[in-house]
Amino acid sequence: MPVYKRGDIWWYDFTVKGERFRGSTGARTKEVAIKLERREYDAALLGNLHKPLTLEEAADLWFTARKAGRKDAVTTARRIKIMLRHIPGATPLADIGARTITEAMNARRFEPIRRGKNAKDTGKLPTNSTINRDLIDSTLRPIMRYAARNLEAKVKDIPWSDLRLAEPRPVVIWFTDDQIAAWAEHMPHWHRPILRFMLRYGVRLKEAFFDFDEAVHDSPAGMDIYTRDRKNGPHVVALLDEDAREMRARIGRARAFNVGRPPEQRLTTPWFREMKDGSLRPIQWRGFQSASDLALDRAKIDARPAHDARHHAATMLLRLSKGDLASVKELLGHEAIQSTMRYAHTSRDDLRAALRHAYATPTTPDAENPNDNNTKKTA
Template sequence: MRLYQRTGSPFWWLDTTVGGNRYRGSTGETGKREAKKAADRIVDQLEQNLKRAGEVWTISQALGKWYTEHAEIKRSGDAIWSNIGNIERCLDCSTPVDMLTSAMLMDFRAKRRGEPAYRSATTEKAKERAAKLPPRYVQAPTINRDLAYLQAALRHAKLMHLQPVADIPWSKIKYPENEPRNRFASHDEFEAMQSIDDADLADIILAATATGLRRGNMRWTWRQVDLRGKTVTIARTKGRVPIIVRLSAPVVEMLKRRRAAATKGTEVPSPDAEVFDFTNFRRRWERLRKSLGMADFHWHDLRHTFGTWARKCGVDLPTLKEAMAHRDIKTTMRYAQVEADEIATTFDKVGDRMAQSTAHSEGKSWKAS
């Protein structure tokens, strides 16, 4: 370590080497004794930075560790890897995890919002049509998903590897969530969907509405269906937990009819044969929505319909949570719509109880205890 004075500068300067890296800079002090103390502080800080650089992970390292130790084994591993690519493209991931700031994340958010959203066109003709449409940009829910994965990676680094992660107000960084959809089929709409010419699609709609299953869990094989026990077993679900769903009478009758049509002279259909025909499913579903004037109705709204109808029939939330295979009852409450007449009935019941209490207490004098 060498202290020296430069021509034209009133300060003492430091020339030293720490960890093989040379450092030259002003101490900011005009007196030699004070400059010596300042130089000691500078060297100490340089040594701490060098030590921290070997111990504290970068954001990129945290993302890599989280992916290999946790996210890679998930069914959505490929999609998560794509989101990690978004993060590394729009955020300086060489930053140490304890140096990440809210300002950096706000810049990341702005960069992502300005990126074009990729259209899911596969054929040349579809790509030509997509090119003529107005440009689309990355939407808030997609950016929130990127931020959620980054948050999960940093939490993993902190809890599992004791990394000194920066304290970030994630709820304020993420975009506000959209209001949950409040759309379910009326009885008239359901009857209309059952009266279409596409009998195979009508059967899928019947089964989906009666079981509340997601579309990804509707590709049943006959091996999964137990008509005698009136159940269907879903081996892989969104929560990676196998579930057994009870089949109601209309679904059992429909499945018996489909099994009889599938046997073609044999005793039972092949166990690995699919129960429903999903050929050109998206095109058939869009044609149905257009013909019935239900443009605002999505396939997932059949699951909303199951939850709403069950709640209106008096099913309590804990029971409905188990039926819909939710992890958190807060999710169930999004499907459990309550109409105004049901709310009024609740108030009426409490009012009746209050009236009974008032009538019972007439003629009594109340004393303060």
């Protein structure tokens, strides 16, 4: 048998020209393991199995074993392309050291960010956080660790913490009522219900555009929305009664509109725009994202619409629930509480309130501290 399982990992074992080759594929599924074993077998036939492993080969093997089919596969593949632009794919993995990585990071610092299908130059340079993720956290470090542990590759001892660029201290991300009002004011009215939904329930952008025929579970007990599956099962968004009533009305209108229409013209999400002739036009997630970016720019609010709305939802629930981190974890659909702690922030006002409660001191009418970190700053 070319592959066999040891624990959760599949291994390969074969003989070519009297020489035995065996090792770990690093894969947790047989299908992926067989694919990796065939690659190793072909390399052995050509006499290339013991040639130095290149960065591109290691990246391909790591991606196939660890990232293919996962929700972050597309983002990771994009970052691998960025990495290979700055470190040639033919570079032997054993030759990559601190100097190579430093030179690549310096080059990345002056490469403008490109977005969209046509890779349009935005005129903006990547932040230190982006560079760290592109060239260390999401690519080189896990690739080299995987190669050393599972592919028996020789790699240098790299001081990763010394190479990472300094990142700004994270601020507490939540929007004031005035900021939310300004954000909504600069958006078309048909986008505003989506904004309210995301700010309250903290769903990811694409999860907000759920298929109501597949994701909605309505019952006398309440309405639940099942978003895409996560590691620990489907993420369930439990709607409040007032939001459930609005959602039922939206879904009812969408279903009435769909009657007699061909599948390609039917609404699949509860988000739509009513036209002058009474017809309904679906809202796409990219359209909402563009409208949000433009609205935030016009409102002079420095924020990322989907990502920061998720932080806002988590932070507000943490504050309003008096620190119930378990509920915040459930809201965001996280498997580990450590992930939730990166989203749910405590402001200095929250800390003062906790101290006053602990020591039974009265609230003072002092003016708001202008240096507090409660909100994102408005330009």
